[in-house]
Amino acid sequence: xxxxxxxxxxxxxxxxxxAGMLAAAGLLPRTALAYTQGAFDxxxxxxxxxxxxxxxxxxxKDVTITGPDIAENGAVVPLGASTTLPNVKQLAxxxxxxxxxxxxxxxxxxxxxxxxLTRAKLGQSSDVYAVAITDDGKAFxxxxxxxxxxxxxxG
Amino acid sequence: MxxxxxxxxxxxxxTAAGPQAWAQKSTADGIAEYREMLQDGNPAELFEAKGxxxxxxxxxxxxxxxERCDLGRGPGVVKGAFVELPRYFxxxxxxxxxxSRLLTCMETLQGLNAAEIARTxxxxxxxxxxxxxVAWIAAESRGMxxxxxxxxxxxxxxxxxxxxxxYLRGGTHDFACASCHGADGxxxxxxxxxxxxxxxxxxxxxxAWPAYRVSSGELWGMQRRLNDCFRQQRFPYxxxxxxxxxxxxxFMGVNGKGSVSTAPAIKR
Amino acid sequence: xxxxxxxxxxxxxxxxxxxxxxxxxxxxxxxxxxCASIDGGAEADRMAAxxxxxxxRDQGIAKVDRLQQDESNRECSAADVAGKPIAAQSxxxxxxxxxxxxxxxxxxxxxxxWREGEKIAQNGRGMTWTDKAGAPNGGNCYNCxxxxxxxxxxxxxxxxxxxxxxxxxxxxxxxxxxxxIVDYTWAKIWNARASNACSSMPRFGHSGILNExxxxxxxxxxxxxQSPVNR
Amino acid sequence: xxxxxxxxxxxxxxxVTVRVLMAHEMETGQRKDASGKVIPAWxxxxxxxxxxxxxxxxxxxxxxxSKNPFMQFTVKGAKAGDKIxxxxxxxxxxxxxxxxxxx
Numbered sequence: 001x002x003x004x005x006x007x008x009x010x011x012x013x014x015x016x017x018x019a020g021m022l023a024a025a026g027l028l029p030r031t032a033l034a035y036t037q038g039a040f041d042x043x044x045x046x047x048x049x050x051x052x053x054x055x056x057x058x059x060x061k062d063v064t065i066t067g068p069d070i071a072e073n074g075a076v077v078p079l080g081a082s083t084t085l086p087n088v089k090q091l092a093x094x095x096x097x098x099x100x101x102x103x104x105x106x107x108x109x110x111x112x113x114x115x116x117l118t119r120a121k122l123g124q125s126s127d128v129y130a131v132a133i134t135d136d137g138k139a140f141x142x143x144x145x146x147x148x149x150x151x152x153x154x155g
Numbered sequence: 156m157x158x159x160x161x162x163x164x165x166x167x168x169x170t171a172a173g174p175q176a177w178a179q180k181s182t183a184d185g186i187a188e189y190r191e192m193l194q195d196g197n198p199a200e201l202f203e204a205k206g207x208x209x210x211x212x213x214x215x216x217x218x219x220x221x222e223r224c225d226l227g228r229g230p231g232v233v234k235g236a237f238v239e240l241p242r243y244f245x246x247x248x249x250x251x252x253x254x255s256r257l258l259t260c261m262e263t264l265q266g267l268n269a270a271e272i273a274r275t276x277x278x279x280x281x282x283x284x285x286x287x288x289v290a291w292i293a294a295e296s297r298g299m300x301x302x303x304x305x306x307x308x309x310x311x312x313x314x315x316x317x318x319x320x321x322y323l324r325g326g327t328h329d330f331a332c333a334s335c336h337g338a339d340g341x342x343x344x345x346x347x348x349x350x351x352x353x354x355x356x357x358x359x360x361x362x363a364w365p366a367y368r369v370s371s372g373e374l375w376g377m378q379r380r381l382n383d384c385f386r387q388q389r390f391p392y393x394x395x396x397x398x399x400x401x402x403x404x405x406f407m408g409v410n411g412k413g414s415v416s417t418a419p420a421i422k423r
Numbered sequence: 424x425x426x427x428x429x430x431x432x433x434x435x436x437x438x439x440x441x442x443x444x445x446x447x448x449x450x451x452x453x454x455x456x457x458c459a460s461i462d463g464g465a466e467a468d469r470m471a472a473x474x475x476x477x478x479x480r481d482q483g484i485a486k487v488d489r490l491q492q493d494e495s496n497r498e499c500s501a502a503d504v505a506g507k508p509i510a511a512q513s514x515x516x517x518x519x520x521x522x523x524x525x526x527x528x529x530x531x532x533x534x535x536x537w538r539e540g541e542k543i544a545q546n547g548r549g550m551t552w553t554d555k556a557g558a559p560n561g562g563n564c565y566n567c568x569x570x571x572x573x574x575x576x577x578x579x580x581x582x583x584x585x586x587x588x589x590x591x592x593x594x595x596x597x598x599x600x601x602x603x604i605v606d607y608t609w610a611k612i613w614n615a616r617a618s619n620a621c622s623s624m625p626r627f628g629h630s631g632i633l634n635e636x637x638x639x640x641x642x643x644x645x646x647x648x649q650s651p652v653n654r
Numbered sequence: 655x656x657x658x659x660x661x662x663x664x665x666x667x668x669x670v671t672v673r674v675l676m677a678h679e680m681e682t683g684q685r686k687d688a689s690g691k692v693i694p695a696w697x698x699x700x701x702x703x704x705x706x707x708x709x710x711x712x713x714x715x716x717x718x719x720s721k722n723p724f725m726q727f728t729v730k731g732a733k734a735g736d737k738i739x740x741x742x743x744x745x746x747x748x749x750x751x752x753x754x755x756x757x
Contacts, residue, residue: 069181070345073369075370075371076372077720110730117727118719118725119193121720150565316471334580343580344566398478
């Protein structure tokens, strides 16, 4: 699940193109960032948080990760990330044992609840994380284990 | 972080040491929870939308839509057709399932080559279009009860043929359909195996396909479902819309009579 | 569950149960829809054969000759369709013939490495039309059986094999005392029909799914006191 | 051209819950085809949402988001009749926008 190794320059060009398109469509919020290639390339929870420019992460009861205890299929694992913390600018979903740790990054605005659901691929059983990053660059996380089981028939 | 990891390991060890019945129940609960989470937002919807467009679109050498296709309840009637298939069709003189019937309509109405489509690999070309069509047509009967007719002699014959195919032991592993789907309450790995010889299994199993397959991210019609069953059985290759597949459809569908159709469902 | 219990028993009584309990289960499940039968059996049999003949084709290593049934498959399929257990005489004949096909280990060595056995039990690959000829096959054991406690993803088509050796009192698989269980287990894996004419279990040795070395490893998984199955 | 999305937007208590299904391969770039060649990565990288034309959310995705992605979020202070537009853009530069009316 590694991202194709685009060079930093290509990635930047793509990001600029995206930003331009979104701006043209009037869709660019003030909080929009260029595609955070570095964070998507990171291979550990710590490296993702570092790449997102946040400080050492702390576990927090105010961050919630939802997901099944057991997934019948690692190709589709429903995950939810939410927080009740104030001043959160980003919510990320991470899968510790994937080749690339970060699955998705949601930029929070005042117009939406800091609560997102999506579905992720898990290469194997792993801890999954929700990480909330505040305006002042602090990272808070919650995690839970998702077991991926082997399916029937084997072929 | 170190400390929480340790706790997690201990909790896991405790689970492993627990009584067998308890561990199994929690596994079943975990799987049930996973399936529940997937219900809201079944990607089969994407295929349904595409299928409805394809039904109405003028296509093929004859530049015609499928809107006059007779799925058994008269030309153009889609609602309720799915829960009565496979059935006998007088114009072709044979029992046909949904996919076989769509091939007939694509050939007669649109001028497409049915034999060529039947030879096309799953998920490619017109086979891709069939995924959408079966998803939409099945969805139009969602919530209705399976009610396959058995009034025509050929429909009754196909039931008997289907039954024999269902119990046919063969291949390198001596498997029959019945090896996995002939009894209640069985599992393969963690997947529940519906007993396709009677309800509720026959209705729940047969009535769920076409379905979105999570493992491949594709929509599988009953033809593809059966094709992969035969592959896993280590059988040779069943022709697309061949009589073996249609006969099995009759056998399962008749056994499931009265069950509610949930297709297109979402499956692992 | 009754099937389960029969596996834990030993001796002639166990073999009798082993044969009949699954068959009785089939009877009760078939009784419910037996009324759907309309046509005479022979004509439907002929039609079914014709339909099978016209519907399948070769694909990869899976050729249509795989549909030619041997005597046991033919008789067992017919019994399943009829919804009755196979006749006692036929069962005895199939079991005797199947027992003769069992190839015992040439060097008298029945157990290999349980770690390899676990890999074989986990592996479900081989012999489908998407597999290559000559590739090593898996045993697919977890599809149908619980084996070690650690693997929670197991099927229930066959009985649980957890503590297989321990429950049968095997402390030294090489001992004379353990010999009947060791022989029975080898025969079961090699050709399950040696003890149960219409067993649903693949004939792993007889059909060339697993080779002798692989069967040894699976034997070790079940019978080695050091295997997680017995600890 | 990419297939349309399915967007469901339901109002409840001053908020609107939006559920989106997108038709996309989300190819990881890690898989190989039958001939052993790596299938190049192809996945949605950017997702954005707008309420009545005003941006409310952006998200960035990697290739570990599942095929035919699903996303759910809640827009504050929205009501029935409002328009929700969703746009995605993938790493090939392909993009698609669909709109739904809140019910």
